[in-house]
Amino acid sequence: MPLTRKQKWRINKVQSEKIARADKAALKAESELDDEKEYQGIVITRYGQRQLVEDENGIVFQSVSRQNIGFSVAGDKVLFQKTKHDDAIVTAIYPRDSELKRQDKLIAANIDQLWLVVAIEPHYEFELIDRYLIMAENSNLPIGIIVNKIELSTNKSKTEDDFLNYQSLGYDVHFLSVKKQINLGFFKEQLVNKSHIFLGQSGVGKSSLINSLIPDLQLRVNEISSKSKLGKHTTTNTTIYHIPSGGDLIDSPGVREFQLDSLTELEIKSGFKEFRALSDACRFRDCRHINEPNCAVKVSLDQGKINPNRYQSYLNILA
Ligand SMILES: Nc1nc2c(ncn2[C@@H]2O[C@H](COP(=O)(O)OP(=O)(O)OP(=O)(O)O)[C@@H](O)[C@H]2O)c(=O)[nH]1
Ligand SMILES: [Mg+2]
Ligand SMILES: [Zn+2]
Incomplete structure (x- = not known):
């Protein structure tokens, strides 16, 4: 349904208020710069107008962006300056090797590999899987499929058959159980030294998987609703976590619908x-x-x- 004039006006108003707030935060940070020195960093996560930027020593700064440099997201390599209060201001975004977008909205940058996580519960649907694969093909990024909670399958050979076609098309498929620690070791070996993002519906176990792959990490996970069998949208931000032996895992919030509106x-x-x-x-x-x-x-x-x-x-x- 097209937006009414009033709705459009309201959206524009909210948008310009947001920009004004961001500009104000940026100006304030500019006035409090420690010195002119620029550092290299990587955006760990973004929430609203702010982001966390990690420097080369692994120190993380709360940061705003200089006006008009564009929207930085998790995975972006950036230059930043420090303020007197140990905050930071991002002054430039490096050109990206890759961009991951959902309906034209940038989600993450500089990713090497996408993993679509599906599960036995909430039960996977072929059309949703195909939507992700189409998105990946059009982003020119490799995508693999993880079928989690495999221990809940009452008919394992049927579950495996369901994914044979994807395998013969050349997509990598892993049948895992985070809970029962099935096939995790082999999967982990595939992850070294690259940047991987985990995508998929809420409640399929993306955060649980990342927790089990990175020792000592304690990401919040949540029961799926026993009634609707759907996840409860526990993860709210796309965030990078480092594997101690090399490589990055990016957790992302589950989406209920995955539309391809922006594709021709x-x-x-x-x-x-x-x-x-x-x-x-x-x-x-x-x-x-x-x-x-x-x-x-x-x-x-x-x-x-x-x-x-x-x-x-x-x-x-x-x-
Ligand atoms: N039975 C079973 N449950 C699992 C498995 N892996 C994860 N879970 C459970 O699934 C539920 C959802 O897990 P999360 O890791 O929060 O799911 P998520 O994909 O991160 O969800 P959002 O953050 O909402 O997108 C939790 O209760 C987990 O304990 C598994 O292998 N088997
Ligand atoms: Mg999560
Ligand atoms: Zn034809």
Whole structure:
């Protein structure tokens, strides 16, 4: 539903008030700078107008941003100056190797690997998985799938079969149980020296997993609701944690809905690896793979070479 004029006005007003507050905080920090010296740091987390910035010695500063330098997020490499009160002001953001966005909103920067965490409870859904994979394909970032709480599966071979297609498409799939410590050791070996972000619904165990991978970390985790079987949105900020032996794990808040509104139809189409490989074989260059004649995707679907769940996701997402 389009916004009314009044709603738009209110959003703009809130937005400009936010900017004004941020500008005021930035000006105050500018007036209290300790000296002109600039340090290199990395943004650990952002909350509202503020962020935590870690310097090269691992010391963390509360920080605001200099006006007009843009929006920094977890993972950003930045330059900052210190204020007299041991706060800081970020003065520049380095160019990013990668950006992770959800509906055009920047979530994290400089990530090497995405992990979609799903679980036996709340039970995984193929369409949601496919949405994440499309997002990853379009961000040009590798994504793997973690199926957590595997000990709750009453039919393990069915659970494993559900993910065979993803594996044959080349996606890495790990069946884990944080609770029963199943397959964690092998998974941990995959994580060295890179920056990994864990994404997925609330309650699937993202924070629990990070807790079990980094000793002494005590991230807040929460029961899922026994009635709705949904998570309670325990994690509220995207935050980086360092693995002592090298590498970073980024926890992110669970999202209930994962929309792909900002992607074009072409991007959605090319988010399906198996379609991409066939597109040249369709009669029409701009084939939508729905009811065009001589569509190679439809032929493959009929031959059982394309997974019907994937094709159904495609139709649902386009609809
Ligand atoms: N049975 C079972 N429960 C688990 C497992 N891993 C995590 N949990 C539980 O699942 C619940 C949710 O875990 P969290 O780590 O808070 O989930 P999250 O994905 O971080 O959720 P948000 O922060 O809300 O996005 C907690 O009660 C965990 O103890 C597992 O392997 N098996
Ligand atoms: Mg969490
Ligand atoms: Zn086609």
